[in-house]
Amino acid sequence: MISKSLAMKVLNAALATGGDYAEIYIEETKSSSFTLENGKVEAVGGGLSFGAGIRILRGIRSVYGYTSDLSPKSLLDLAAKLAGSYDGERQIEVTSVKKQKVKIINPIVNPVLETPAEEKIAYLKECYEITASVSPKLVRIIDGLSSYRKKIEIFIAEGPVAKQFENFEERTRVVMTAVAADESGQIETSFKGPGRFEGWDYFTKVLDYKGAAKQVGEKALLMLGAKECPSGEYTVVIAKGWGGVLFHEACGHPLEASATARNLSVFSGKIGEQIASPLVSAYDDGSIPNEWGSNNIDSEGNPTQKNQLIKDGICVGYMVDRSNGRRIGMEPNGTARRQSYRYAPTSRMSNTYIAAGNDNPEDIIADTKLGIYVADFGGGSVEPTTGEFNFSASEAYIIRDGKIAEPVKGCTLIGRGDQILLNIDRVGNDLELGQGMCGAASGSIPVNVGQPTIRISKIIVGGRGGKLE
Amino acid sequence: MNMQKFFELAKARGIEESQVQIGKSSSLSIRLFHREIDSYKVSSSQYILACGVYNGRFGSASTQKLTADAFEYLIDQIILSATYSEKPNEVGIFKGSEKYHPRNLFNKQLGQIPVEKKLATLREVEEAIYAADPRITDADGVSYSESESVSEFYNSYGLKLRQRTNHYAFVAGAVARDGEETKTYYDIFFDNDFSKFDKEKFVKGVVEKALKKFGGQPCLSGKYPTIIDHDVASSLIGYFLSSTIADEVQRGSSMLKGKLGQKIASRKLTIEERPLAKTLFYSYFDDEGVATQNKAIVKNGVLQTYLYNRETAKKDGVESTGNGFWAGSKIGTDVGQIFVKPGKQSFDEMIADIHEGVYITEVAGLGTGMNAQSGDFSCQAEGYMIRDGKIAEPLNLITLSGNLLKMLMDLKGFDNNPVLDSGGTSIANMYIKSMSIGGK
Known part of the structure; x- marks a missing residue:
């Protein structure tokens, strides 16, 4: 998300006062959420989280700073400000940046963020119907689906050759809440929240979401009668x-x-x-x-x-x-x-x-x-x-x-x-x-x-x- | 940023009315460990939150990426969000309150005090903790932090509001060891006037509270008259207040449904929300642009009002109470600073007639041990007989269990020493006739 040459400048600014390790962590996270109240779509959210964190270690000391402004000036200012808290001589001069291979152990098939909204809403409505059919005592049923995809870039300098990593995280969670109430004024709530670092196919084909939707309703009812x-x-x-x-x-x-x-x-x-x-x-x-x-x-x-x-x-x-x-x-x-x-x-x-x-x-x-x-x-x-x-x-x-x-x-x-x-x-x-x-x-x-x-x-x-x- | 441009772009895309909030903040924090700077952190960040009405539906979006295409991203997201919403928007965007009470409580001097002076004070705090007693083996989490933020509110009806705040905090923990026993106590002091920090008093409190815990054992399980420390009482009252939110009441998930105007607690309980009180928690408008107002929520045990945003207020045919605040991607409801009316007796006078009781000083696990809908709770606790x-x-490793409404009915009163805590609640130590304590 930033160029190698800018990363090198920032790392060198960070290491100017004797740091023995410098790291730039850059992130852009797209998130999306759907919330249904009693089967009706009430809130659809979308957001973008964006920024960079810089960390410098010197022995067991650590300094950290972050900014949501990724312009060269902002990053260089932050690096200089952080370096200012050490007062040693430079130990490391970064002269090149080498991209590292990242082994993907969490492959994504059919990313949730790219799945049509209609499909996700229909899925949540199905969850609602299953929970609602458990009992009329369930006065409030909330079904939600939240997902994010985080693009990550890390630059690490511990010597003249800095390492560059490109990584991602992509997680989705289904959240189901059921509220049961009886005539006496008793109220009980139950919750289920299965989640994975995986694509949409998992949620539709592997996860027993129907079972979870039934259980969340049953559990709220059960607790209503509990001593x-x-x-x-x-x-x-x-x-x-x-x-x-x-x-x-x-x-x-x-x-x-x-x-x-x-x-x-x-x-x-x-x-x-x-x-x-x-x-x-x-x-x-x-x-x-x-x-x-x-x-x-x-x-x-x-x-x-x-x-x-x-x-x-x-x-x-x-x-x-x-x-x-x-x-x-x-x-x-x-x-x-x-x-x-x-x-x-x-x-x-x-x-x-x-x-x-x-x-x-x-x-x-x-x-x-x-x-x-x-x-x-x-x-x-x-x-x-x-x-x-x-x-x-x-x-x-x-x-x-x-x-x-x-x-x-x-x-x-x-x-x-x-x-x-x-x-x-x-x-x-x-x-x-x-x-x-x-x-x-x-x-x-x-x-x-x-x-x-x-x-x-x-x-x-x-x-x-x-x-x- | 040119907000007029946002409103024009939004309108051209079919978003009839809209609002935008821009926030900017910066912070500094320094933590010591074993007499060295262990962590030093600085930050600056910004965000935009926007929402609007598109085809009669409400849509919202947020971004921290304030680049040239930010407006377009927000507008696309608002349209997307509104397109899939199945909830008709009943209230639209707010045109503005008749009167606002803006007040500048920003303390300019805080930023002018050199970091070196703040660090020096922090080092003195750490030294004083170590020097206080030979059983103190570590001063943990000794840190100074400060932050400054400005939030601006704009809407397509020309409403413009702005608030700028700052504060600092000292945090410190003492780890005390004696034989096989390890005890800890952590505390926080916060303000925006640096001269108000009393180092000696702060350190004395942290150290004494850690040392006093030695020899703690569980008591026998049973029901005891119980004094609840103001910090713990503040959390419990916080959960109680979540049931005064009109949205919860209207959806049938509040234990206070149908209780307006009724006696729901002992007459010793009076709770006021005072967002306009001149403290660090002062706030004169909510996230819908509605002017906030001071009001009684519970008076002498009787429930006076629910807390409303514009949407829930319309449903009940009342005015918003100025409690509309973002909750995820919609405007929810939240509580501002709370003042619980103290009593007349001192702490010693209040406990004088307790033959055998329990004083709860700290709890843990209330977040998951509380059923906020029913008010039932059970959590880890410690304190004294x-x-x-x-x-x-x-006492150590005991549990405190109860039901919020029953507890407030059993309230015998408060002492006369209220403390404003870091969550914005001013409350004194609370005396409950009887509570379930789990132990041996």
């Missing part, structure tokens, strides 16, 4: 797929180098030590083709890869970006991500999951006398320094005598990641991924969470329903 |  969740310390079975948000919060964030490299994580310095039950192995893999959290290359030009984080309960790796990697002498491993040019990249998760174990999920429930089964989640959060995390169930049931019994609502699970992972005593063989958005220092980014059905021997459950009996 | 009218041992 309040009990509170106290209980055995909890967590369903496959979105249940992985537990691992995402409790373990994923504290294993990002942005926390571990600063000794600000419960898992700082724990490589080689047992941090989870021996039944647990876990990965972060940004290279699974076309998954929601996948990328061809990361935000620092490195190819994405499968990184093992935990092997049989032992911590074996972190997610490492360049800047934080320098603090702990670790090489970056393709995990630097950012929401947009407005954010400096840092180590982030992509598709993060607990690997499949040996148990049949039915057996895990059958072997639980009294506890709680969490079938679906709203999301959660963590403070990596203390390891304290929480996450909220959006669909949960009591387990009595090895069977799933009555549904409960208003269920929150809390704990410390370094303790809870040790309490996992069953791991199922039914691994599945689920899509979400993850917010942290470098913005809100798409991630997959995932796990098979697992059981936690004890965890604090918060609800308004008194003691579980 | 209250025993015999005094703050006692720290």
